[in-house]
Amino acid sequence: MKQVHFITELFDKYDGRSLQAYLNVGGFASLQKTIEIGSEAVLTEIDASGLQGRGGAAYPTGKKLRQAQAEKAARKFVVCNADEGEPGTFKDRELLKCNIYQVIEGMVIAGICTQSQEGIIYVREEYTNMHDEIRNAIAECYSHNYLGKNILGSPYNFDLKLFSGAGSYVCGEGFAMCESMEGKSGRPRSKPPYVKQEGFLNLPTLVINTETLSTIVSIIKHGADSFRRYGTEESPGTKLISISGKVNRPGVYEIPFGLTIREIINDLAGGIRNGKKGHFVQIGGASGGILPEWLWDTPYTYEDLAKAGLSVGSGAIVVADEDNSLLDYLKVVQDFFSHESCGKCTPCREGNRQLRFIFERITDGTVTVADYDRLEIVLDVMGKASLCGSGKTEVVPFRTAQRYFPELFLTKESLEAKKAVV
Amino acid sequence: MKTVLLTIEKKVTLTIDNETVKVPEGTTVLEAAKIAGIHIPTLCYLKDINKAGACRICLVEANGSLQASCVLPVSEGMVVKTNTPLIRQMRKHILALILANHNSSCPTCIRNNNCELQTLAKELNLREEIFEREYSRHIDDFSPSVVRDDSKCINCGRCVNVCNDVQTVGVLGFVHRSDRTKVAPVYDKSLAELSCINCGQCIVNCPVGALREKDNTDLVWEALADETKHVVVQTAPAVRAALGEEFGLPMGTSVTGKMVAALRRLGFDKVFDTDFAADVTIMEEGTELLDRLNNGGVLPLITSCSPGWIKFCEHKFPELIPHLSSCKSPQNMMGALLKSHYAKMNGLDPKDIVVVSVMPCTAKKFEVQREELEVDGIRDVDISITTRELARMIKEARIEFNRLEDEAFDDFYGDSTGAAVIFGATGGVMEAAIRTVADILTGQDIEEVNYEAVRGVEGIKEAEIQITPELKIKVAVVHGGANVKALMERVLSGEAQYHFIEVMACPGGCVNGGGQPIVPDKVKMETDVRAERAKALYYEDSAILPRRKSHKNPSVQKLYREFLEEPNSSLAHKLLHTTYVNRQ
Ligand SMILES: Cc1cc2nc3c(=O)[nH]c(=O)nc-3n(C[C@H](O)[C@H](O)[C@H](O)COP(=O)(O)O)c2cc1C
Ligand code: SF4
Ligand code: SF4
Ligand code: SF4
Ligand code: SF4
Ligand code: FES
Numbered sequence A: 001m002k003q004v005h006f007i008t009e010l011f012d013k014y015d016g017r018s019l020q021a022y023l024n025v026g027g028f029a030s031l032q033k034t035i036e037i038g039s040e041a042v043l044t045e046i047d048a049s050g051l052q053g054r055g056g057a058a059y060p061t062g063k064k065l066r067q068a069q070a071e072k073a074a075r076k077f078v079v080c081n082a083d084e085g086e087p088g089t090f091k092d093r094e095l096l097k098c099n100i101y102q103v104i105e106g107m108v109i110a111g112i113c114t115q116s117q118e119g120i121i122y123v124r125e126e127y128t129n130m131h132d133e134i135r136n137a138i139a140e141c142y143s144h145n146y147l148g149k150n151i152l153g154s155p156y157n158f159d160l161k162l163f164s165g166a167g168s169y170v171c172g173e174g175f176a177m178c179e180s181m182e183g184k185s186g187r188p189r190s191k192p193p194y195v196k197q198e199g200f201l202n203l204p205t206l207v208i209n210t211e212t213l214s215t216i217v218s219i220i221k222h223g224a225d226s227f228r229r230y231g232t233e234e235s236p237g238t239k240l241i242s243i244s245g246k247v248n249r250p251g252v253y254e255i256p257f258g259l260t261i262r263e264i265i266n267d268l269a270g271g272i273r274n275g276k277k278g279h280f281v282q283i284g285g286a287s288g289g290i291l292p293e294w295l296w297d298t299p300y301t302y303e304d305l306a307k308a309g310l311s312v313g314s315g316a317i318v319v320a321d322e323d324n325s326l327l328d329y330l331k332v333v334q335d336f337f338s339h340e341s342c343g344k345c346t347p348c349r350e351g352n353r354q355l356r357f358i359f360e361r362i363t364d365g366t367v368t369v370a371d372y373d374r375l376e377i378v379l380d381v382m383g384k385a386s387l388c389g390s391g392k393t394e395v396v397p398f399r400t401a402q403r404y405f406p407e408l409f410l411t412k413e414s415l416e417a418k419k420a421v422v
Numbered sequence B: 001m002k003t004v005l006l007t008i009e010k011k012v013t014l015t016i017d018n019e020t021v022k023v024p025e026g027t028t029v030l031e032a033a034k035i036a037g038i039h040i041p042t043l044c045y046l047k048d049i050n051k052a053g054a055c056r057i058c059l060v061e062a063n064g065s066l067q068a069s070c071v072l073p074v075s076e077g078m079v080v081k082t083n084t085p086l087i088r089q090m091r092k093h094i095l096a097l098i099l100a101n102h103n104s105s106c107p108t109c110i111r112n113n114n115c116e117l118q119t120l121a122k123e124l125n126l127r128e129e130i131f132e133r134e135y136s137r138h139i140d141d142f143s144p145s146v147v148r149d150d151s152k153c154i155n156c157g158r159c160v161n162v163c164n165d166v167q168t169v170g171v172l173g174f175v176h177r178s179d180r181t182k183v184a185p186v187y188d189k190s191l192a193e194l195s196c197i198n199c200g201q202c203i204v205n206c207p208v209g210a211l212r213e214k215d216n217t218d219l220v221w222e223a224l225a226d227e228t229k230h231v232v233v234q235t236a237p238a239v240r241a242a243l244g245e246e247f248g249l250p251m252g253t254s255v256t257g258k259m260v261a262a263l264r265r266l267g268f269d270k271v272f273d274t275d276f277a278a279d280v281t282i283m284e285e286g287t288e289l290l291d292r293l294n295n296g297g298v299l300p301l302i303t304s305c306s307p308g309w310i311k312f313c314e315h316k317f318p319e320l321i322p323h324l325s326s327c328k329s330p331q332n333m334m335g336a337l338l339k340s341h342y343a344k345m346n347g348l349d350p351k352d353i354v355v356v357s358v359m360p361c362t363a364k365k366f367e368v369q370r371e372e373l374e375v376d377g378i379r380d381v382d383i384s385i386t387t388r389e390l391a392r393m394i395k396e397a398r399i400e401f402n403r404l405e406d407e408a409f410d411d412f413y414g415d416s417t418g419a420a421v422i423f424g425a426t427g428g429v430m431e432a433a434i435r436t437v438a439d440i441l442t443g444q445d446i447e448e449v450n451y452e453a454v455r456g457v458e459g460i461k462e463a464e465i466q467i468t469p470e471l472k473i474k475v476a477v478v479h480g481g482a483n484v485k486a487l488m489e490r491v492l493s494g495e496a497q498y499h500f501i502e503v504m505a506c507p508g509g510c511v512n513g514g515g516q517p518i519v520p521d522k523v524k525m526e527t528d529v530r531a532e533r534a535k536a537l538y539y540e541d542s543a544i545l546p547r548r549k550s551h552k553n554p555s556v557q558k559l560y561r562e563f564l565e566e567p568n569s570s571l572a573h574k575l576l577h578t579t580y581v582n583r584q
Helices: A019-024 A029-049 A061-070 A091-114 A125-143 A174-181 A210-222 A224-228 A261-268 A302-307 A326-340 A346-364 A369-385 A389-404 A412-421 B029-035 B085-100 B116-123 B158-166 B201-205 B217-225 B243-247 B256-266 B274-294 B307-316 B318-323 B330-345 B363-369 B387-396 B418-424 B428-442 B481-493 B521-526 B529-544 B554-564 B570-576
Strands: A077-082 A118-123 A159-164 A205-209 A238-245 A251-256 A278-283 A289-292 A316-321 B011-016 B019-024 B059-062 B065-068 B079-081 B146-149 B172-175 B182-185 B211-213 B230-235 B270-273 B353-359 B383-386 B460-466 B472-479 B500-504
Touching: A019 A091, A019 A125, A029 A061, A029 A091, A029 A210, A029 A224, A061 A091, A061 A205, A077 A091, A077 A174, A077 A210, A091 A118, A091 A125, A091 A159, A091 A205, A091 A210, A091 A238, A118 A125, A118 A174, A125 A159, A174 A205, A205 A210, A210 A224, A210 A238, A238 A261, A251 A261, A261 A278, A261 A316, A278 A326, A289 A389, A326 A346, A326 A389, A346 A369, A346 A389, A346 B085, A369 A389, A369 B085, B011 B029, B019 B029, B029 B059, B029 B079, B059 B085, B065 B085, B085 B116, B158 B172, B158 B201, B158 B481, B201 B211, B217 B353, B217 B383, B217 B387, B230 B256, B230 B274, B230 B330, B243 B387, B256 B270, B256 B387, B270 B274, B274 B330, B274 B418, B274 B428, B274 B554, B274 B570, B307 B318, B307 B363, B307 B481, B307 B500, B318 B481, B330 B353, B330 B363, B330 B554, B330 B570, B353 B363, B353 B387, B363 B383, B383 B387, B418 B428, B418 B529, B428 B472, B428 B500, B460 B481, B472 B481, B481 B500, B554 B570
Parallel strands: A077 A118, A077 A205, A118 A159, A238 A316, B011 B079, B230 B270, B230 B353, B353 B383, B472 B500
Antiparallel strands: A238 A251, A278 A289, A278 A316, B011 B019, B059 B065, B059 B079, B146 B211, B172 B182, B460 B472
């Protein structure tokens, strides 16, 4: 059982643009069920499924929904995070393209479970070609009362609209997203208060990932038990991964947790291109960890990756072969952050400036031992003192690279000095 | 008597560095630490102005995790550590990172010895620059009032918030991302091209030397050295209330006598008091008010002595221009009188007179350049410098300010009243005007002259004053851009109706103007600068000056008798009144 179809069950089974087609394949059954059994029963089911947020932070979804429910306010928001700014990540795009009605269904269910009546789908600006289809789907749902007042005759109301993202990576972070929707430039705010308490317009806001929403719908439809048939005890269920880089069949696959990285590369993605040898993968997006080829038998689960110093993150896997230099790769990663970090807090803004200098010198061969001392300080400060998750996790690729390739950040002199000691 | 509202506030107990403290719920860890006697370092945070949590220098360990204390609310049982090896190291490294993007050049920097960054580097015992430096070299010095030196900016965002939230002008913002992030005037323009009102509030709230006034001291030195020129100086009321701070005197010390002595030593031919012109302003504006009240003129009448407010009005509320008093500001009335009446009395050619004004205000620099402010081709005022620039001149001349004996202003144009001196604080113009208008309308010499309702630092103050049994006037006093905007919107909608409104662009009025001595954040956390400095002025009004009403100033009386004839006469109009431009 390599590739599975739990969340992607309906992919290519219906014309994703037609509400009727969605209904024909059993669409909106989970919403019907939610209305019938009520939010408590639904939340119990989600708790039982052990679903963790798929946006990167892996927070238990059931707990998160309950916290959102507990917030008291006249207006509360649910925001579907479809910003998908992590490099190498394109699985939410598939969900929006092939199964937008399931995402909408998930939004309405999340609204009912948390007593929120307003929803926003925050879609990455680069996905503009899909904006019209999403808007059409929303309009269709309104005209058939899957959105709006007294949905399907129930006492629940839910309004939904699309917001086109502001085009920066950091806007995927909850607070930055709220600022961006308020018309400001997308910069995170300091916590507490949290987004769930004072988010969009300073009102309670549930920010939830597109895949998480889709998964909720499937779990309600098929039950927590069938979800748990897949995966491991600590990483139940299935996950959409986006695999790219030097593989024969890059793309989005739904896998049960527990496949090894090697299985994913060889059996799903068709192995490394041109029969080359593998070198390393980066898992989870730009701030994901580096895993060397000799550890590719590590199972893809939250727990096993954590042991290796990595995390599932956004579900991206970028594969590098023997021709790829890790230093060059890290320079590209660093470059990404030099363009995409928001620049609000000192550790990340100034840390990236210094990282840029150091990588420039690594590339032109003028790097010194003192530069590596600085690298240590910068990574330490960024990882510990940055304002938001971006700066805090940006250090992960560098730290894991140091861990698995200890000679990577050494100058010729220090390398020789080290050898002399041994 | 004031009613005291008893609110039952919940207290939270926590420990900070093993001290137990009990503070009201909602207090930040930064504030709580202060109570425990610990001063956590800050840079971006500024009380009432900025709570961004951006610089991260204020990190503490709270329940084991690193958090920015300036934005972290206390919670019950919280365990805070502010002085661990990790925190001391983090602070140093963060500071070193900031310095790597900073043009450290302290000896020649405007903020040398009064810079929050410099002070922190010293206090946190940072002994080396760890990182490679890279900083922008862009300088915007097109504005006549404010100079922005990007090479010194540490991106704290205080100026952005002051300009947006406190002043509601909004010409500063963050641009670009990551390590190209910078604070800059919007649309990548110069401040000179935008609706900047030149208030200088960004300057006095900047922790470093990234914002400063356009320095005109060289022009003053040049004039003083020019034998062919007769150089006279005038000083605004608020200057005397703050100049002492530059020489280490406690805030709120009035240094009028020493200031006059210092100005004489600098070589000014005459040392005059803008307060004289403030008294004239009351005569002119009071008469204008009475005229508008009696003859169905445009009401409310709105004061025009704050050039920051004038520009704000011209950009944002041009509909209100007819409401503005046509009176020039005291600074310019003084200039126009010095170059007409004073020149004539002393047989001087107005072209040979250089009028220098010392102001608490950076907007005055813009004002002196306004096209309208001249008479027959003769500029009213030639050079305007701020309190800070005067202090620098005194220091450069090596005058030992604190050892100077008090001296008095020169005759006639140095004569003033308590009514004029309180112009420097919010509510002062209003109070001075009422003192005079009440006397005129009642035909009496009213003894009770303290109008407490218009004093104090509250943003918008309103009062109804029964002047005569038949006439009750409704007045409002407002200061700080955000309050001004709120009030003017209500005036325009008809929701608020007044006869007379006093407006000052800076929060607290001129005592807290953008040209005043810069107060370190640490002091601002504990002191209301506006109230402290205002005390010096109210003290002069009630205890020092012999007369407390503008129309009782004998020299002003003489000026009208022998020269202007009467308030709002045609000569008065020619010299002392002006017009405005719609800048929308
Ligand atoms: C810099 C940064 C970028 C992020 N980008 C995304 C994103 O593109 N999509 C996403 O779903 N979550 C993103 N997140 C995570 C969100 O903040 C948030 O945790 C998530 O959307 C919550 O949804 P979940 O509970 O369903 O995972 C990002 C976080 C950070 C710090
Ligand atoms: S960590 Fe980076 S992205 Fe996050 S607030 Fe700081 S500068 Fe912005
Ligand atoms: S801003 Fe402060 S630290 Fe920077 S050069 Fe000026 S005085 Fe020195
Ligand atoms: S001088 Fe006043 S209006 Fe101009 S930028 Fe500074 S705060 Fe804003
Ligand atoms: S100019 Fe001054 S106040 Fe404004 S961001 Fe820079 S350092 Fe801060
Ligand atoms: S983050 Fe607290 S003072 Fe800057």
